[in-house]
Amino acid sequence: MKKFTYKNSAKQQAVRKSRSSAKRTLIKPQGKISAAAIKGLVIASIAKFNIVRAIDSNTIYECYLGGTLITPNKKSSLVVVGDIVHIIIDEYQNESTTYDETISATGYITGTIIAVEERKNSLARIVPGKSTREHVITANADYLLLIMAAFQPQYNRRLIDRFVVSAELGGLKMAMCINKMDLVHRDDTDIVKEDFEVYANLGIETFFVSVEKEKNLESINEFLKGNRTILSGPSGSGKSSLINYLIGDTIQEVNEISQRTNKGQHTTSSVRMFDLDDNTQIVDTPGIREFAISGLEKDDLALYFHEFDPYFPKCKYPQCSHIHEPKCAVIEAVEEGDIDIERYQSYINLYETLE
Numbered sequence: 644m645k646k647f648t649y650k651n652s653a654k655q656q657a658v659r660k661s662r663s664s665a666k667r668t669l670i671k672p673q674g675k676i677s678a679a680a681i682k683g684l685v686i687a688s689i690a691k692f693n694i695v696r697a698i699d700s701n702t703i704y705e706c707y708l709g710g711t712l713i714t715p716n717k718k719s720s721l722v723v724v725g726d727i728v729h730i731i732i733d734e735y736q737n738e739s740t741t742y743d744e745t746i747s748a749t750g751y752i753t754g755t756i757i758a759v760e761e762r763k764n765s766l767a768r769i770v771p772g773k774s775t776r777e778h779v780i781t782a783n784a785d786y787l788l789l790i791m792a793a794f795q796p797q798y799n800r801r802l803i804d805r806f807v808v809s810a811e812l813g814g815l816k817m818a819m820c821i822n823k824m825d826l827v828h829r830d831d832t833d834i835v836k837e838d839f840e841v842y843a844n845l846g847i848e849t850f851f852v853s854v855e856k857e858k859n860l861e862s863i864n865e866f867l868k869g870n871r872t873i874l875s876g877p878s879g880s881g882k883s884s885l886i887n888y889l890i891g892d893t894i895q896e897v898n899e900i901s902q903r904t905n906k907g908q909h910t911t912s913s914v915r916m917f918d919l920d921d922n923t924q925i926v927d928t929p930g931i932r933e934f935a936i937s938g939l940e941k942d943d944l945a946l947y948f949h950e951f952d953p954y955f956p957k958c959k960y961p962q963c964s965h966i967h968e969p970k971c972a973v974i975e976a977v978e979e980g981d982i983d984i985e986r987y988q989s990y991i992n993l994y995e996t997l998e
Contacts, residue, residue: 762779876931
C-alpha cells in the first residue's frame with residue numbers, strides 16, 4: 644500500500660489543471676451505484692481534487708468529480724473531507740495526455756467519484772460574500788476542538804460563540820484548547836480561566852496549554868484518543884504547531900504573526916485528515932477569520948444559548964426575541980448577573996446577522 648504524503652501535494656496542482664477543468668456535474672439525489680465501485684473515505688481536499696482511501700484495502704486514489712454525482716447533499720459542498728464516497732477507477736492510461744502525466748507525477752491511481760453517502764454531521768458556514776451558499780468544511784467527525792490563543796492574538800468571545808452554535812447545529816460535540824498560556828502573565832492566568840467558566844457550565848471541556856513549551860499537552864492526547872476530531876480556529880492560534888506536535892513531524896509550515904494586524908497568517912489552505920493511530924484521526928482545517936453560521940433562522944437562535952432555557956417560560960410574550968420586549972425574563976437575568984453579559988452580547992450580535 645502506498646501511503647499518501649502531503650509534502651508533495653502542493654507541487655502537483657499545476658499539473659492537474661486540464662484534468663480538473665471546470666465542467667458541470669449533474670446532481671442526482673439517488674441512483675444505482677455500479678458494482679465495480681470502490682467505497683472510500685475522503686482524507687484530503689486540495690484544489691479541485693480529492694484524496695480517497697479505500698475502506699477495504701487502504702489503497703490511496705486521487706479522485707475527481709464525474710459528469711454525474713449521486714448525493715443527498717445537493718445544497719451544500721458536494722465532496723468534503725470525512726465523506727464516505729464511491730469511486731470508479733479510471734481504466735486507461737494514455738502517455739500522450741495530461742491525464743497520464745498526472746498519474747506519473749503523483750504516483751496514485753486516479754478515479755472518479757460517482758456517489759457520496761449522507762453525512763451524519765458536519766461543520767459548515769456560509770461562504771464569505773455568498774450569503775445563500777453553505778460551505779461544509781468537513782463532515783462525519785466525533786468532536787470539534789476549537790483552538791484559540793490566550794494572547795497574540797487574544798481569543799475572540801464572539802467567534803467562540805459562533806462555533807458553539809454551529810457545532811451543535813451541525814451535530815458535533817465540542818471542546819476548546821486555549822493555547823499560548825505561557826504568554827499570559829501569572830497574575831492574569833486565573834482571569835483567563837475564569838473567562839471560560841461559562842463554557843464549562845455549558846458542558847464544553849476546555850484545555851489550557853502551551854504548545855511552544857509543551858505544557859499540559861498530555862490532556863489533549865488523552866482527549867483525542869479513539870475519536871475523529873476536527874481542529875479549527877483562527878489563524879495564529881497555534882493550530883499548525885499543535886498538529887506538528889501530535890503527528891511528530893513538521894508537515895505544517897508555521898508562519899509568524901503579522902505585526903501589522905496582530906492576526907495570524909493562513910498556514911493551511913486545504914482540509915486534510917491525519918491518522919494518529921488506527922482509531923484516532925485529526926482533521927486540519929484552514930485558519931478562519933470570520934464565521935457566518937449556516938442553516939439557522941433568527942427565531943431559533945435562542946434555543947442554542949442554553950443558559951436562556953430556564954427563563955423562556957417566564958417571558959411575557961411567547962415569541963419573545965429577548966432583545967427589546969418588556970418583561971423579558973432573559974433580559975432581567977442578564978441585568979441581575981445570572982446570564983453572562985458577554986454571551987448575551989454575542990446573542991444580540993448573531994441575532995442581527997441572521998435572517
